[in-house]
Amino acid sequence: MSAYLSIEGIARRFRTPKGTNTVFEDLWFAMDKGEFACVIGHSGCGKTTVLNILSGLEEPDGGVVIMDGQAIDGPSLDRAVIFQSHALLPWKSVLGNVAYAVASRHKDWSREKVRAHAERFIEVVGLKGAEHKRPAELSGGMKQRVGIARALSIEPKMLLMDEPFSALDALTRGTLQDEVRRICVETGQTVFMITHDVDEAIYLADRIVLMTNGPQASIAEIVENPLPRDRRRLDLHKQPDFYALRNHLIDFLVERSRVLRDSPPAGYDRRRPPVVRPTLATEPVGALSPRRTAGG
Numbered sequence: 347m348s349a350y351l352s353i354e355g356i357a358r359r360f361r362t363p364k365g366t367n368t369v370f371e372d373l374w375f376a377m378d379k380g381e382f383a384c385v386i387g388h389s390g391c392g393k394t395t396v397l398n399i400l401s402g403l404e405e406p407d408g409g410v411v412i413m414d415g416q417a418i419d420g421p422s423l424d425r426a427v428i429f430q431s432h433a434l435l436p437w438k439s440v441l442g443n444v445a446y447a448v449a450s451r452h453k454d455w456s457r458e459k460v461r462a463h464a465e466r467f468i469e470v471v472g473l474k475g476a477e478h479k480r481p482a483e484l485s486g487g488m489k490q491r492v493g494i495a496r497a498l499s500i501e502p503k504m505l506l507m508d509e510p511f512s513a514l515d516a517l518t519r520g521t522l523q524d525e526v527r528r529i530c531v532e533t534g535q536t537v538f539m540i541t542h543d544v545d546e547a548i549y550l551a552d553r554i555v556l557m558t559n560g561p562q563a564s565i566a567e568i569v570e571n572p573l574p575r576d577r578r579r580l581d582l583h584k585q586p587d588f589y590a591l592r593n594h595l596i597d598f599l600v601e602r603s604r605v606l607r608d609s610p611p612a613g614y615d616r617r618r619p620p621v622v623r624p625t626l627a628t629e630p631v632g633a634l635s636p637r638r639t640a641g642g
């Protein structure tokens with residue numbers, strides 16, 4: 347069976363006054379339908395550039411991305427993007443913002459049908475009762491909920507998220523992580539998400555893509571999440587494999603992300619980066635700092 351999303355040898359180069367900045371080249375990665383993938387890597391390695399190429403906002407300088415059998419050649423409502431800051435239309439209400447997206451997706455729907463559909467997704471993200479508020483009247487967390495409702499309401503083939511929770515306070519972030527995970531599991535949503543937060547990746551992702559430092563970044567490893575699918579955020583640390591996975595990711599960020607770009611392991615194949623599944627049985631559980639993130 348072919349992959350639902352297939353990143354095939356993409357490259358991105360920027361001309362700078364000092365010459366060419368090759369962010370990455372010959373990058374390969376594939377995803378199944380319904381899968382949740384998180385990308386982790388240090389600042390500047392090219393995570394957002396990959397996401398922009400998946401969204402169709404940027405074109406690769408080489409290679410191609412195939413989504414559900416079709417090459418991506420520009421933005422499409424098949425792929426919804428949620429950014430750190432939520433570009434809402436300030437003059438429209440919560441309902442207006444979501445309904446605008448729904449109406450763009452379903453141009454043949456009646457006003458009533460668009461409204462009912464938008465209201466359903468506003469309820470899903472816990473904003474029932476706030477339909478008529480405008481963005482200026484909402485907290486950061488509520489605005490992000492509107493962005494999530496808007497993205498989900500168009501029922502995209504792929505949800506692309508660029509650090510969607512990083513600007514939120516810890517409590518709101520946790521609640522929204524719970525909701526996004528619940529919705530994605532229930533609906534079988536395919537998700538590609540960038541995060542700097544190791545614990546967020548462990549909670550949300552089925553697989554975690556580790557990118558080496560840039561320039562000329564590559565995918566060092568693909569890490570399979572060994573935790574059970576019905577995991578709960580507040581109990582994660584009680585899972586037997588939690589610290590093995592966490593330490594593996596932190597060890598990558600602290601040490602191996604630097605080394606692996608220049609000295610890939612023997613037999614490294616860009617098309618098939620090593621796949622690892624850290625568990626208690628495979629990883630020594632060390633005592634690294636419990637809250638280190640990719641940013642520092």
Ligand SMILES: Nc1ncnc2c1ncn2[C@@H]1O[C@H](COP(=O)(O)OP(=O)(O)OP(=O)(O)O)[C@@H](O)[C@H]1O
Nearest residue numbers: 360367369387388389390391392393394395396560
């Ligand atoms: N439009 C552009 N023109 C020139 N260089 C760019 C442009 N966009 C990105 N870059 C460069 O590409 C590299 C990768 O940037 P990108 O934003 O994808 O990294 P990132 O991994 O998402 O970083 P962060 O975690 O800080 O968001 C950086 O060196 C950046 O300076």
